Amino acid sequence: MTHDLLGRHRAVLPDWLALYYEEPIEITHGEGRHVWDAEGNRYLDFFGGILTTMTAHALPEVTKAVSEQAGRIIHSSTLYLNRPMVELAERIAQLSGIPDARVFFTTSGTEANDTALLLATTYRRSNTVLAMRNSYHGRSFSSVGITGNRGWSPTSLSPLQTLYVHGGVRTRGPYAALSDGDFIAACVDDLVDLLGHTRPPAALIAEPIQGVGGFTSPPDGLYAAFREVLHERGILWIADEVQTGWGRTGEHFWGWQAHGRHGPPDIVTFAKGIGNGMSIGGVVARSEIMNCLDSNSISTFGGTQITMAAGLANLNYLLEHDLQGNARRVGGLLIERLRAAAAHVPAVREVRGRGLMIGIEITRPGTDEADPATAAAVLEAARAGGLLIGKGGGHNTSSLRVAPPLSLNVAEAEEGAAILEDALRSIP
Template identity: 55%
Template sequence: MSDLLKRHRAVMPNWVALYYDEPLEIVSGKGCRVQDAQGNSYLDFFAGILTNMLGYDVPEVQEAVNRQLRSGVVHTSTLYLIRSQVELAEKIAALSGIDNPKVFFTNSGTEANETALLLATHARGSDQVLAMRNSYHGRSYAATAVTGNRSWKNSSLSPLNVHYLHGTDRDRFPGMSDEEYARFCVEDLASVLDSATAGGVACLIIEPVQGVGGFTAVPDGLIGEFKKTLDEHGILLISDEVQTGWGRTGETFWGIQAHGVTPDAMTFAKGLGNGFAIGGVVARGELLDALPANGISTFGGNPLSTAAAQATLDYLLSHDLQAHAHRLGTKMITELRRAAEGLPVVGAVRGKGLMFAVDLVDPATGEPSPAIAGRVMEETRARGLLIGKGGLHGNTLRMAPPLTLSEAEAEEGLAALVRALEAVARERRADRG
């Protein structure tokens, strides 16, 4: 065990998980690659949990941050005007598609979701909230309350009255066609509203593609069908775009746009700052204006993070990285599905754009296998590739490389992933004799 690992375990909580049997320390990075303390180089297909959206050592972002540092002003707080904050809010508002939008900045996706839930429950005068099974919205009190994944739920105590919906559990209903499943989900929503609530539900909060849940998505169009029922009851719609925003899914700029609806509020974070801490809510102006008490964010939208975010967003738009994600991601997912056909350890391949996943299963039983997922992660690391893990059962490999990934790097990473899957499949065959 390394000295740093011993020190980590001595002072950090046990629930702060570390990847790999021998955790690594990343000390430098450039482009889509990072280097550990031992000098090993890796192609990064997880990007700091979808946060280093442009990769590492990006000159445009560095210069924007350095300019702000040279000014001597790193922090002022929202009690003063912050030019870069206003400029960034203007850009996000224009991109949101929401009518008369306003923006409030936070430090993280968790804080953003807390804010959105506060807006909705105040507007509706209700603590009743709808959420999705297998969802994840953060680690704070209310965010945990609307999280539908037991692995990330630390307490049954809640400031909210939450009801969970079907829509991301398609695999549990193999006997249904896609149309039958969608109809079932809409009927389930109506049934929950009729039987389990006291009326006056505040909102539905939903990830268009579930992040921690293993990149499981509601079928395209389903949120649009949900919204018809929500509108009948005056229920607000919050789209959690912390992982799906900024064009990562390729086909649309925001994940919710795949469903043909405009939400009342969207939350965002992660990739916007390309590693700098920033999150926020963009919502209808009357929703954000309606809170009756004073409010500030000491660090949210500070001059340094908004300078980085502006540079990141400008780069993303000027290089049309959404189209790049769509083109490259479609190709990679197609090739990965083809390679997985002969691998019994692979249960499913899914994804959109540069956001795709592989479920690992026990080839003898077909049951989810976190152990096999862990082995594949070790094998990908050995081949110079870093990936993520998640899913309801912890058996899903998650790939979300920087949106600047080149075609050559895509081929390199995909080859390493396939070779790792093949190696573990051979191990399983050998174990069975």
């Protein structure tokens, strides 16, 4: 049955639409932190549909909200007043920390980042954008054009001039051997030098922790130091919180808060986990930035009543059950457990991360050379053991990505860590 579906998939969908595993699986249903495939196999889910099932599969509070809203009205577009959209926007504006915030809803993180770029370039009257090396910001023409990860950027054509900045990867590159303080200083010096050679950019867009890049991050405070330079020149800071938002990092509700001594970013983008599987993305910005467009616009499917109802129920559940605190506590146990397991595996270069956002970098033993084949083998071995994880990394890295739903409990963390330890030890 699965083989037949795979053949049909290949016959009608693009060749570049990636599938995990040598024998891809069809996930048919889920509950809590577990999912089942079409063959009846049960898996502990440590990837959540790419960090999207943020709280739990089949969370009763969310499914009830979706069902009740579907019985009333599913969609009317932004041309009409929409109570669930207003209510969720009010909550997000307050949580963002941005003064006089305005919120615009989209259907994905890609579209959210696309909108942020439109706002920043219009507000600043510049089509030059600063982005981080090893970054990923989506699949649209503009977001591909600023993505600093060669494996996810299929064209060099772009409506934007993009300049790439050092700092997104702490343990690689020309500054890797420096202390954290010297690393930040060197990256700031590089930024200042870069700005001296170009026309004033519109904005810097940066993921506080790089998602597709393998859950890499700079030392805390880098983006605060960058912001001092940017603010002096009127350049905006866009925080791409598509993967880091809503408490996933444990220590902070937003990833930018690890770099926030000068206040919030000018623009924050979000998506993925807020809908717990429903298609929600969005942009939060100061009112003068959000309102800088001088033509009409709508969002046909952004902010539909059914997705907003899901987002409200999901956000309420997350806050009422302190899932950020759970991510900090259980994530801390999980990362230490994985570091202990990886200490005896020569192919593991680094276990890094924060909260329930953990990366395991795989290299050829004794080198810094990426080993994608071994990373893929570990992915397969984990699946065979009943655990689903992800993978990522830039063109010169290969990493496993661990990002369970934020309601993960200690027993499940221990179970997943044991399976992953066996998978890592299976490396020849």
